[in-house]
Amino acid sequence: MIEKEHLDYLTSIVGEENVKADKAHLIAYCYDATRERFEPDAVIFPRDEQDISKILRFCNENKIVIVPRGAGSGFTGGALPSNGGIILSLERHMNKLLEIDMENMVGVVQPGLINMDFQKAVEEVGLFYPPDPASENYSTLGGNVSENAGGMRAAKYGITKDYVVALRAVLPNGEIIKAGKKTIKDVAGYNTAGILIASEGTLAIITEITLKLIPKPKFKQTYMGVFPDVNKAMNAVFKSLAAGANPVAMEFLDALVIKALKEKFPQVELPENAGGILVGDVDGSSQAEVDSQIQTLKEAFAKFGSVGFIEAKDEAHGNSLWFARRNASPATMIYGTKKLNEDISVPRSKLPEALDAIYAIGEKYGFNVPCFGHAGDGNIHVNVMVKDKTNPKEMEDGHKAIEDIFQMVCDMGGTLSGEHGIGLSKAPFMNIAFNEAEIELFRSIKKAFDPNNILNPFKMGL
């Protein structure tokens, strides 16, 4: 528990209206998308970078734990105060779009700005910010950077780290640092921004983000490739990309997801013969470029086993084709009362093999494991469906299946997480993915930034 005199001092920094320790606030800030709950000792809403500097300096001296938080939409508990301490919420005040610099094609934002608000603002002036995590309507850019968020458009445009040009941050000792500049090239000093990205709030508090923007592609078209089974679809993913296809997104649905969609959403547009689906958009600066992309995909899919190919006639038709992918997650709930879902990622060429192995693990424990996700970048959303979540044996088996899947993925050269991070949820599996020297190095890096271990301690298994 935090002492009253500490709370009083923090109040003297940010004002009474920005420090909350009443029950309602502690409950409001105790959860994230994992549905785990840990009540903080207090919630504090810094107004600016100077506030954060003062708060951290004080907390560092007094060894008070600080857990930074954006929208609390993370899937692995990164923003949960699992060891108590203070929630540092960036959403109330530090949520501004500071600048759209048209000349240098960058945007400068505060960490609490919501991803979609930024996307909309830059598109209004003809620019484009590609990273589009599924949480884009509510997750914050600070959270996106801290987790290195991906999204559907990663297949063509990459992920958050590919767009971070510069950061400002406050170190646990209260010192303010800049990492990177508005320049395209900068090789002076260590790439501090590079290590802050994906550091899950354990190294510093990010206070300002400079993001690369690109010209908004003028033309777009949705496609759907229909395959007899998911194995053929997965083969077509890497083979069509190697053949020169460059779609914005290449999402997949497996047979179980297709079945669930048809059952739960009878209006869904999915061909009768679909045992595996690839759906996505292509884009370009001219209609000719889009046409040529569609043609490349169609030919490559046909060569690698498709039984159908649908080109969206217009935007409404495109949205109708996307309906299936957008509703894949709720549809899977026909298979159980509890979903254990993980976001593993493998090299694209391993997708067919990985899917086969996932189904075999499901069979071993008696689970349906519907899969969908970002095939274009090898990122699979695996859903181990527990039929009766009140049955402890079944829940235990579900967790065993997940562990088997992690082991298989790492053996295959893949990773525990393509998008969601490690946080609390995947911390027990760090030793599957990393050797002792690697984990020891992570601990040394953590200590270099945060010697008193006040910033989001024990996350990522550190």
Add this chain to the structure above:
Amino acid sequence: MIEKEHLDYLTSIVGEENVKADKAHLIAYCYDATRERFEPDAVIFPRDEQDISKILRFCNENKIVIVPRGAGSGFTGGALPSNGGIILSLERHMNKLLEIDMENMVGVVQPGLINMDFQKAVEEVGLFYPPDPASENYSTLGGNVSENAGGMRAAKYGITKDYVVALRAVLPNGEIIKAGKKTIKDVAGYNTAGILIASEGTLAIITEITLKLIPKPKFKQTYMGVFPDVNKAMNAVFKSLAAGANPVAMEFLDALVIKALKEKFPQVELPENAGGILVGDVDGSSQAEVDSQIQTLKEAFAKFGSVGFIEAKDEAHGNSLWFARRNASPATMIYGTKKLNEDISVPRSKLPEALDAIYAIGEKYGFNVPCFGHAGDGNIHVNVMVKDKTNPKEMEDGHKAIEDIFQMVCDMGGTLSGEHGIGLSKAPFMNIAFNEAEIELFRSIKKAFDPNNILNPFKMGL
């Protein structure tokens, strides 16, 4: 000086043929492109990662300094044994292309492989590795990663860090780590690869590099924009890019460089009225795309003050247009006997202002300062031309001019180095670019990796 028993032990690891301490070898490995000279105590040629692990473990225990070296083509002394110790040369054995993985579109290489050898190998199978530092014919990929090398194609395709997918490396304590995977997305653990890039051999020895490849663009065309002065050319750079132009390269020559080229190379193809030149290539997957790019550039240049625009008729004509840019560096030698050249970088919109300020600084000290470089990414090669290098006063003034330029660039939101790194040469200027907290953080990061400070110590001013 290294002790004989240490040398004997190192010999027992790699064999006699791979440890050299004779004068000829010490001289052969005492220089780099800075022309500074520091003789090492010995040169060692590890055969593989295991050798490196054993060497580092031993040197760490015995506090023997290790300086990793690729081709020794660096411009800032990164590979110089300025504090003695052993040169660890990766060029003799660890120079193999291990794999071109067509399915996942990555190449796996050892650090000693020469950039151009890699480019050629991947182009033979229809793929493309864009980073093309001017040293591409002799610099190694390990050096490129350690310095985060750029190049002409950075305007469209980015720099080395944008292509590093994964690394293997040996820590100073001899432990072997993997950083990153062949997956597109990976957010498990800290982004260790991110901090190793551009770390100038101070944190770990990179033993294997996995590099992203893209499909080779099928069509290419060279263009040249002619401007009455460099200020107008620089304005056209960021304005044409903001207008949607996306050239592979956008290089510039200023009036002094143009004058020097005409004097030194009478055959050069440069219009009479050129006071500033932008030259480069556009590319695409179709001729239509290339045509549209050329059209966009031509229109934007005209709008922003060009007085001429040349489209290459064929490859030979393209090479002829490139001749001026390729020979800019030797041409500048008409202005002096010694060139003090630096590779500063500014946000693109600051290019006109930066050039004005550079010429003013030149005037203040009485120097010609011809400039050329990678305008498309804000990277200026500044050349302070010393007329008489035997005149100590003039040399001192030259160095003062360089310091003024660094200060001006940093005040403008630019960086000390766009491509060359800090090494020894720029170490004295670190305090212009970074505050005390930032430098202290760099020191902490260095210590986290290398607590005994055996790896390339005191480089980057650390």
